């Protein structure tokens with residue numbers, strides 16, 4: 001999946017150094033409900049355990065864009081099915097999740113990646129509804145959802161399995177496929 005500027009491709013173990021560079025930032029993971037990475041080895045293990053599947057993609061820049069080299073993983077996007085979603089969704093639905101390294105925030109990269117993901121989820125996987133959620137204290141993520149055509153359902157959910165989920169609720173958004 002690609003646009004002029006970005007490519008979504010599967011993760012490789014050799015992405016561990018780049019993953020650690022961006023996922024060790026305490027401003028990234030905790031906003032999405034997971035802890036900052038503590039070592040390159042931990043990042044490599046996370047690639048092996050959680051990213052080596054057909055539902056998780058690395059977001060890469062096609063051309064060098066400081067501080068990333070062309071092809072370097074600068075973020076992650078993927079979907080969860082009914083069985084693995086954080087929120088109650090229909091059997092034919094999925095939930096999307098994403099993050100982008102801080103040096104690349106507010107350049108429209110996540111919006112571009114989510115639009116690609118939505119196309120894939122609808123045209124290729126034929127999901128009925130696509131769900132997404134964000135901590136109430138993380139409005140930038142809600143803005144990405146709105147820019148991609150998601151609607152605020154008004155549902156506030158407690159997701160205790162997320163890091164920080166005991167302190168903040170998530171706002172639930174839905175995109176009708």
Ligand SMILES: CC(C)(COP(=O)(O)OP(=O)(O)OC[C@H]1O[C@@H](n2cnc3c(N)ncnc32)[C@H](O)[C@@H]1OP(=O)(O)O)[C@@H](O)C(=O)NCCC(=O)NCCS
Pocket residue numbers: 027028029031032098099100101104105106107108109110111112133134135138139140141143144
């Ligand atoms: C949320 C995140 C993925 C957005 O990625 P991004 O590539 O910067 O997103 P985009 O540039 O496509 O869009 C960001 C939008 O949020 C807006 N925004 C930024 N900070 C904001 C804030 N504090 N309040 C409201 N909107 C904000 C930007 O202005 C932009 O909207 P605009 O185009 O209308 O100006 C990125 O900040 C991130 O990875 N954060 C940490 C992890 C995370 O939150 N993941 C999502 C978990 S639900």
